[in-house]
Structure formats: structure tokens, C-alpha cells
Amino acid sequence: MSNIIEKYVKKKEYLVCVDSDGCAMDTMDVKHFRCFGPCMIREWKLEQWKEETEKRWNDVNLYTMTRGINRFKALEAVLRWVDGHVCKIEGLEDLAKWTDTAKELSPANLMAAIEAGGGDILKKAFDWSAAVNREIDALPESEKLPFEGVKETLAMIHEKADIVVVSSANAQAVAEEWQIHGLAGHTDLMLSQDAGSKQFCINELLKKGYQTDHVLMVGDAPGDRSAARNNGVLYYPILVKKETYSWKRLQEEGMNRFLTGTFKGEYERQLEQEFEDNLTPKTEQ
Numbered sequence: 109m110s111n112i113i114e115k116y117v118k119k120k121e122y123l124v125c126v127d128s129d130g131c132a133m134d135t136m137d138v139k140h141f142r143c144f145g146p147c148m149i150r151e152w153k154l155e156q157w158k159e160e161t162e163k164r165w166n167d168v169n170l171y172t173m174t175r176g177i178n179r180f181k182a183l184e185a186v187l188r189w190v191d192g193h194v195c196k197i198e199g200l201e202d203l204a205k206w207t208d209t210a211k212e213l214s215p216a217n218l219m220a221a222i223e224a225g226g227g228d229i230l231k232k233a234f235d236w237s238a239a240v241n242r243e244i245d246a247l248p249e250s251e252k253l254p255f256e257g258v259k260e261t262l263a264m265i266h267e268k269a270d271i272v273v274v275s276s277a278n279a280q281a282v283a284e285e286w287q288i289h290g291l292a293g294h295t296d297l298m299l300s301q302d303a304g305s306k307q308f309c310i311n312e313l314l315k316k317g318y319q320t321d322h323v324l325m326v327g328d329a330p331g332d333r334s335a336a337r338n339n340g341v342l343y344y345p346i347l348v349k350k351e352t353y354s355w356k357r358l359q360e361e362g363m364n365r366f367l368t369g370t371f372k373g374e375y376e377r378q379l380e381q382e383f384e385d386n387l388t389p390k391t392e393q
Contacts, residue, residue: 116297118316122269127327128282131346132258138251143243151236157194173387176329180213199229254289257355262294273298274309306335345383
């Protein structure tokens with residue numbers, strides 16, 4: 109799992125880790141609007157309640173403090189809401205048990221649970237996830253673009269710091285998207301879901317000799333912040349629906365504070381408050 113990280117060599121004293129979907133790449137909304145939600149509607153035959161169910165899906169995955177949640181955790185949460193507000197979902201507790209106890213919430217692990225005698229809902233969850241992947245692959249490249257200012261900001265950062273993509277998305281998709289749009293040349297390494305969790309990846313990168321206050325995680329979701337906090341490194345938020353502004357501020361203000369040692373403290377607290385205020389409170393399940 110960590111072989112790709114083991115070969116990585118630190119070049120500069122500073123390191124900036126950058127998430128991909130919803131952070132550097134404007135791909136989060138389209139994937140949820142066009143792929144995740146609609147595939148769930150079809151798999152569980154919820155067309156009659158399409159509008160309210162897709163709204164719930166988007167609230168959980170995009171606009172609240174659960175933004176960036178694992179797809180299977182999101183599925184269990186939204187189906188639980190459907191079960192309580194719309195219609196009965198058979199086997200829901202089987203799915204909840206798997207999401208609560210599985211060592212890794214991945215399609216491979218889910219298939220192992222199915223082969224071990226898991227309930228029908230696990231097969232439906234697997235089929236849903238596979239359908240989502242097919243729909244994402246079918247999205248035209250014109251709908252998978254970087255946010256405005258990302259390329260310029262990465263180029264500026266790379267003059268002073270190493271840059272590593274730290275993403276939980278599909279490795280091939282991340283690599284292709286960053287290559288197509290000319291972002292890959294401003295990175296030193298790309299780490300995706302097959303490299304391990306974001307927290308694990310940052311921890312492994314720290315072993316290369318970076319000081320914790322010389323490492324900055326740039327992300328758009330609470331999980332990115334947690335990965336940074338749990339490793340004792342700094343966090344810069346890309347605000348949902350304010351992405352262009354966020355990247356411009358990173359270029360004009362945030363990086364200077366990072367490099368001069370004035371990021372930690374009051375400035376970081378200000379950014380975190382903006383980040384939390386920008387995501388509406390998590391709605392009750």
C-alpha cells in the first residue's frame with residue numbers, strides 16, 4: 109500500500125498536500141448531481157420521491173459537516189433517512205453493521221462480505237457503487253475542470269514547497285484529470301485511495317523529514333481537516349461555493365503566512381471559523 113510513498117524523496121523544507129475532488133477539481137457537484145444520487149434512486153426504485161431524496165443526498169455529501177464522507181457511509185445515512193421519512197428499506201441494519209465494522213469501506217471489502225453470506229442490501233450497495241463508477245467514467249472531460257486559479261496558485265506554491273496530491277478518489281481518475289489540465293507538472297507525487305487514508309498518507313510524508321508546522325493540507329471537507337489535525341499539521345480550507353476566492357487568498361495571503369510562520373494561531377482559527385460557518389449544521393438523521 110505504501111510503496112509509492114516509500115520511494116518519495118523530500119526536496120524542499122515545506123510541503124503542501126492538496127485534495128483533488130471539490131478542492132482543486134470542480135468535480136464534486138457534478139459527480140453527486142449526475143452519478144451518486146441518481147444511481148441510488150434507480151437502484152432502490154425511489155423515483156416517486158426523487159426530489160426530496162436527492163436533496164438529502166446532496167445535503168449529506170456536499171453542504172454540511174459530513175461533506176466528503178465515505179460513499180458507503182453516506183449511502184447508509186441517506187437510506188436510513190429514506191426508511192424513516194419515505195419508505196421502508198429492507199436489510200438496512202445489515203448495511204449499517206458492515207459500515208460500522210468493516211476494516212475498510214471499499215468495494216473489494218464489500219464483495220468479501222457478500223461472498224461470506226451478507227444480506228441482499230450489500231449486493232445492492234455493491235451494484236450501486238459500480239454503477240456510480242461507470243457514470244463517473246462516462247462524464248465528459250468538459251465537465252471535469254479545475255477551479256479558477258488553481259493552476260496559477262500551484263505553480264507559485266511549487267517554487268517554494270513540495271506538492272503532493274492527497275486524495276481519496278480513484279487513482280486513475282485523479283491522474284488523468286491532473287494531466288489533462290496541466291496540473292500534474294506542479295506536483296511531486298500523487299496519492300489516491302489505493303495509497304491509504306489521507307491521515308495515513310500525511311503521517312508517512314512526515315517521516316520524510318518535514319517539520320509539522322512546515323506542512324499544509326489544502327482541502328474542502330471536514331475529513332481533510334481531521335487528517336491534518338491528527339498529524340499536527342496546518343490546514344487551509346477551500347470554501348464550498350467560494351472556491352475561486354479561496355484559491356486566490358491562498359496565493360495572495362495564505363502561502364506567505366505559511367512560509368513566514370504566521371499561519372498558526374489567530375489566522376488559522378479565523379480560517380477554521382469561516383470553514384465551519386460555510387457548511388450548514390448537519391441535519392438530523
